[in-house]
Amino acid sequence: xxxxxxxxxxxxxxxxxxxxxxxxxxxxxxxxxxxxxxxxxxxxxxxxxxxxxxxxxxxxxxxxxxxxxxxxxxxx
Numbered sequence: 001x002x003x004x005x006x007x008x009x010x011x012x013x014x015x016x017x018x019x020x021x022x023x024x025x026x027x028x029x030x031x032x033x034x035x036x037x038x039x040x041x042x043x044x045x046x047x048x049x050x051x052x053x054x055x056x057x058x059x060x061x062x063x064x065x066x067x068x069x070x071x072x073x074x075x076x
Contacts, residue, residue, distance in 0.1 A: 003037035008057040022050075 009019055023030045026046045028038065040058065043051040 002040040004058040005037040011057040
């Protein structure tokens with residue numbers, strides 16, 4: 001399952017000063033997010049379309065990691 005991290009927020013060019021209050025408004029724990037990320041489905045359950053660009057970044061990051069791991073397993 002995909003987890004969104006602070007890295008994904010930065011890659012999507014989201015302003016962290018604005019994201020922190022957004023977490024609070026949606027009842028999400030900012031510190032827990034910083035410590036371990038947040039599940040994609042938790043973000044989607046907010047119903048806010050602003051989460052989609054961040055989710056796309058997280059999915060792209062994970063796909064790149066999987067590709068890199070597969071290449072390493074192949075001895076490349």
